Amino acid sequence: MRVVDYLFLGIYTIEVALRLAVHRLYFFINDDYMWNIFDIALVFLGYSFLLSADIADTEFLRSLRILRVANKLVRVVRLVHFVSELRLMLQCVLGSLRSLVWALVLLMGFTIVFSILLVQQFANAFTMNTSSPFTDSEIKIIDDSFGSVYKSMIALFKSITGGADWGDFYNLARILVHLVHLYSFCIF
Helix, strand or coil: CHHHHHHHHHHHHHHHHHHHHHHHHHHHCCCCHHHHHHHHHHHHHHHHHHHCCCCCCCHHHHHHHHHHHHHHHHHHHHHCCCCHHHHHHHHHHHHHHHHHHHHHHHHHHHHHHHHHHHHHHHHHHHHHCCCCCCCHHHHHHHHHHHCCHHHHHHHHHHHHHCCCCHHHHHHHHHHHCCHHHHHHHHHC
8 A cells, every 4th residue: 555655645646746837927926826726735745754763653644645535626617617517516515614613603502501500400300309210221222311511512523413312311301490481492
C-alpha cells in the first residue's frame, strides 16, 4: 500500500510540475490560482510526510490522495457547463449548508437543555424514593440511558432519529419523573 501511495504522490507531482511548466507565472494569477496553490500545498505536504521520521504511518498519504481526488471532482463539476441543473443543485446544497449547521447547533442546544433537565429529575427521583418501583434490569436501563448528561443526550438523539423508541424512554420515566417534565420530554 505504501508503494501505491508513493506512486500516486509521484504522478500528482508530475502533473503539477507539468502544469507549472506550461503556465509559468500565469499558474499563480489565472482564475484557478487558488486551486493551483492548493495542489502545490498537497504535494509539499505529501513530501514532508514522506521525508518525516514517521514513515510507517501512511494514513496521512491516503487522506492526501482522497483530497486530491476530491479536488479533481470539484474542478470537473465546475468545468461542466452543459449540466446546468447539476450545478444548480450543487449550489443549492452548498448554499444550505450554513443553515444546516445552525439548525444542528440549535438542536444540540435543545438536546443539552433537556438532557440536563431529565438527568436532574431522575437523580431527584432516585434520591427521594428509597423503595424503587423498578427491577434491577430497569434501573440498569435507566442508568444506561439517563445516568449522565452525555448518556441522556445520546438517548434523546436516539429517540428523535428512530434509533430507539421514544415510548420506551417515556414509560421508564413516567413512574419517577414529575408529569410536567414528562410533557417537556414529549415536547422535545
